Amino acid sequence: SNTRIAFLGLGHMGLPMARNLAAAGYDVTGFDVSPTAREAARAAGLAVTETATDAAADRDAVITMFAAGSQVLGAYRGTADAPGLLAVAARGALFVDCSTIAVDEAQEAHALAEAAGARSVDAPVSGGVVGAENATLAFMVGGSEADAAAARPLLEHMGARIVHCGGAGLGQAAKVCNNMILAVSQIAVAEAFVLGERLGLDHQALFDVASNASGQCWALTTNCPVPGPVPTSPANRDYRPGFAGALMDKDLGLAEQALVRTGTDARMGLLAREIYREYAAGAGGQRDFSGIITDIRAAGER
Numbered sequence: 674s675n676t677r678i679a680f681l682g683l684g685h686m687g688l689p690m691a692r693n694l695a696a697a698g699y700d701v702t703g704f705d706v707s708p709t710a711r712e713a714a715r716a717a718g719l720a721v722t723e724t725a726t727d728a729a730a731d732r733d734a735v736i737t738m739f740a741a742g743s744q745v746l747g748a749y750r751g752t753a754d755a756p757g758l759l760a761v762a763a764r765g766a767l768f769v770d771c772s773t774i775a776v777d778e779a780q781e782a783h784a785l786a787e788a789a790g791a792r793s794v795d796a797p798v799s800g801g802v803v804g805a806e807n808a809t810l811a812f813m814v815g816g817s818e819a820d821a822a823a824a825r826p827l828l829e830h831m832g833a834r835i836v837h838c839g840g841a842g843l844g845q846a847a848k849v850c851n852n853m854i855l856a857v858s859q860i861a862v863a864e865a866f867v868l869g870e871r872l873g874l875d876h877q878a879l880f881d882v883a884s885n886a887s888g889q890c891w892a893l894t895t896n897c898p899v900p901g902p903v904p905t906s907p908a909n910r911d912y913r914p915g916f917a918g919a920l921m922d923k924d925l926g927l928a929e930q931a932l933v934r935t936g937t938d939a940r941m942g943l944l945a946r947e948i949y950r951e952y953a954a955g956a957g958g959q960r961d962f963s964g965i966i967t968d969i970r971a972a973g974e975r
């Protein structure tokens with residue numbers, strides 16, 4: 674394709690995503706504020722510039738994959754010393770933010786893009802580093818019908834499933850709602866296994882029943898928190914992630930913001946937020962979030 678792409682944020686997710694676009698034949702220039710990340714990206718064969726301005730100048734599409742919303746808004750706006758991405762990209766360029774950020778921050782990014790005459794989508798992902806490497810990510814897209822359609826060919830080279838969720842910010846809304854379900858269900862599954870243990874119920878027996886009954890969910894059938902029933906789940910490798918507690922904690926922080934802003938009565942979601950905040954503050958930050966079962970088991974020991 675002759676779409677010229679700038680890819681900013683070459684971290685765990687961004688670098689493999691940028692590489693997949695380059696491998697698909699796009700002209701991609703990358704940039705990261707971290708010199709180490711720039712070096713790693715060059716070593717991986719990506720064209721990397723020394724400034725954000727050089728990466729984005731006259732580009733038709735600008736993709737960002739940062740940790741936080743403040744970084745996205747800061748990069749879009751620029752500073753006193755350097756123009757923002759919106760000012761230097763080609764006229765009418767398509768801005769695709771794949772970072773996981775708050776819904777209202779995403780809506781602010783869309784407003785900045787619109788004011789600059791650019792097109793924009795929020796397009797957070799699920800699927801983790803493995804999904805980024807294998808181009809099997811799921812994208813949750815927010816923005817106009819036309820802008821989502823324009824982004825789709827690019828996203829197809831980085832992911833396997835692309836859902837247009839609605840207008841500005843609604844990709845982030847879908848992501849935050851999904852992860853709140855996930856957090857609550859992972860805790861519920863862990864609690865059920867610990868209760869089963871105390872009642873003398875075999876892990877496999879509980880799994881065989883619940884996985885074919887109304888307790889069925891991803892937290893049980895894919896991310897089973899006890900070793901054995903699902904050999905590929907993190908429980909079988911001492912809870913090596915997977916999806917690290919620190920990332921779940923971050924996403925639940927965004928859920929809490931959205932719950933408070935909308936006045937939603939979500940007691941389970943807020944309790945999950947507290948439970949994972951504690952988990953991530955300790956060793957759980959670097960362990961899979963299904964390892965919460967070890968804390969539940971230890972807390973109830975008497």
Ligand code: NAD
Pocket residue numbers: 681682683684685686687704705706707710725738739740741744748771772773774798799800801802920923
């Ligand atoms: P990361 O910290 O590895 O990468 C982010 C990169 O952005 C860093 O290298 C940082 O230096 C760079 N950066 C920050 N501000 C910048 C700027 N202004 N210009 C250029 N570069 C800048 O994070 P990650 O694991 O790649 O995650 C990225 C996003 O994807 C996060 O929002 C995360 O929540 C989300 N996410 C991550 C995963 C995962 O498994 N890692 C899964 C789904 C979603």
